[in-house]
Amino acid sequence: MEQKYDIIIIGAGPAGTVTGKLCAKKGLKVLILEKRPEIGAPKRCAEGMGQPDLERVGYTGKERFVTQEINGGIVITPNGGTIELPPRHGGYIIERKVFDKFLAYDAAKAGAKIYTKAHVFDLIWTNNKIAGVKLTYNGEQKDIYGKIVVAADGVESKIARIAGLPSGNTLKTLESGYQYEMANIEIADPHKIYTYLGNNIAPRGYIWVFPKGSHIANVGIGIGNCDEKTAKYYLDKWIASKPGISKGSIIEENSGGIPIGGFLDSMTKDNFLAIGDAAHQVNPLHGGGLAEASFSAQIAADVMNDAIKSNNTSNIALDRYNKLWWEKRGNNLKKVEKLVHLLERITDSEMNLTQSSFSGQDIINLTEGKLHHLIKIMLKNPRLATLVKYLK
Numbered sequence: 473m474e475q476k477y478d479i480i481i482i483g484a485g486p487a488g489t490v491t492g493k494l495c496a497k498k499g500l501k502v503l504i505l506e507k508r509p510e511i512g513a514p515k516r517c518a519e520g521m522g523q524p525d526l527e528r529v530g531y532t533g534k535e536r537f538v539t540q541e542i543n544g545g546i547v548i549t550p551n552g553g554t555i556e557l558p559p560r561h562g563g564y565i566i567e568r569k570v571f572d573k574f575l576a577y578d579a580a581k582a583g584a585k586i587y588t589k590a591h592v593f594d595l596i597w598t599n600n601k602i603a604g605v606k607l608t609y610n611g612e613q614k615d616i617y618g619k620i621v622v623a624a625d626g627v628e629s630k631i632a633r634i635a636g637l638p639s640g641n642t643l644k645t646l647e648s649g650y651q652y653e654m655a656n657i658e659i660a661d662p663h664k665i666y667t668y669l670g671n672n673i674a675p676r677g678y679i680w681v682f683p684k685g686s687h688i689a690n691v692g693i694g695i696g697n698c699d700e701k702t703a704k705y706y707l708d709k710w711i712a713s714k715p716g717i718s719k720g721s722i723i724e725e726n727s728g729g730i731p732i733g734g735f736l737d738s739m740t741k742d743n744f745l746a747i748g749d750a751a752h753q754v755n756p757l758h759g760g761g762l763a764e765a766s767f768s769a770q771i772a773a774d775v776m777n778d779a780i781k782s783n784n785t786s787n788i789a790l791d792r793y794n795k796l797w798w799e800k801r802g803n804n805l806k807k808v809e810k811l812v813h814l815l816e817r818i819t820d821s822e823m824n825l826t827q828s829s830f831s832g833q834d835i836i837n838l839t840e841g842k843l844h845h846l847i848k849i850m851l852k853n854p855r856l857a858t859l860v861k862y863l864k
């Protein structure tokens with residue numbers, strides 16, 4: 473491992489490898505450090521991705537990490553009503569263990585150097601400014617210097633906190649996720665994703681069935697931290713009530729935190745930037761972070777390239793990343809965050825109203841922070857009208 477780089481990226485998840493690839497393509501000397509022995513494993517993801525999001529990272533949907541094409545979705549309200557989501561632009565269920573490796577191959581091909589089993593445990597400071605990282609690799613401790621250090625170390629990011637960013641999660645900004653990959657289950661239409669709502673089945677969250685084939689799916693849950701019962705408890709209870717699913721076998725089990733908001737006003741310091749889950753860049757309504765990671769990687773790579781080429785990697789120079797992210801993504805995600813807080817307050821019977829009041833397209837608009845139609849409907853219902861203030 474060489475001792476000096478332009479960019480040191482901590483974490484080889486999608487945020488780290490896409491940023492690494494784009495920076496290396498611009499001619500920067502990039503190091504990516506991953507603490508796990510294998511990139512992409514274990515997966516902590518329902519593996520859903522839209523066509524434009526795949527295209528943004530240079531893929532077509534024909535690669536071998538694609539397990540299933542998806543052409544729409546079904547939302548199931550607490551009373552069993554359904555809302556059909558239109559196919560929009562098409563989507564996929566991917567195999568993260570293979571997809572993340574593809575991203576890493578691309579980063580390496582572009583010239584980034586990647587090390588696995590390289591655990592960053594601290595930052596190096598010179599004159600009160602971040603100057604590099606301290607890591608253990610092959611049982612040895614190393615100091616490596618970089619002009620910019622990037623925290624792409626996921627939802628539990630320690631490095632962003634060591635850098636001084638308020639990136640820790642609270643009970644309000646973190647959902648608990650639990651998931652089984654299940655085989656030999658019944659899926660009405662294996663080209664649709666299924667989302668089940670209800671305070672009894674998934675308080676402050678939802679249950680998903682994301683098909684990976686005609687009888688295989690990721691069956692998972694994300695819930696807010698509201699009582700002592702775990703996400704696994706709620707998921708097991710729901711599965712037990714569905715004979716077509718409980719008859720299947722569990723072939724993989726994972727759990728993980730899902731950031732739901734708590735966006736950071738600033739994600740930079742002198743010589744430092746945070747990205748992906750480490751910077752809470754996740755859609756708080758559905759928990760999707762893959763699209764957000766690649767959007768942010770493009771912004772970060774441009775800003776860091778300019779900063780390094782103009783020999784100014786100060787917080788002032790890197791602040792353009794904050795500005796562009798808030799302008800292109802953050803302001804809309806902030807509206808979605810407000811919607812999430814509103815949903816935490818509504819009852820199942822109010823949730824049932826969505827079936828008669830919303831089209832699938834309306835639901836998609838909500839995930840993108842377009843709340844006008846929702847506000848109009850709420851204003852017509854005296855109980856819901858009192859909640860409109862939470863969306864403003």
Ligand SMILES: Cc1cc2nc3c(=O)[nH]c(=O)nc-3n(C[C@H](O)[C@H](O)[C@H](O)COP(=O)(O)OP(=O)(O)OC[C@H]3O[C@@H](n4cnc5c(N)ncnc54)[C@H](O)[C@@H]3O)c2cc1C
Binds near residue numbers: 521754
């Ligand atoms: C249950 C669940 C379901 C989800 N489903 C979807 C979905 O269907 N679609 C979607 O778009 N998103 C989904 N997400 C979110 C998505 O998985 C994340 O947003 C995405 O993985 C974030 O990428 P990242 O690179 O920021 O972080 P990660 O993918 O978490 O990568 C961070 C990497 O940093 C490494 N690391 C951490 N600390 C260190 C250290 N100190 N030194 C070195 N390496 C370190 C980790 O080992 C890890 O490999 C889901 C999340 C969960 C938990």
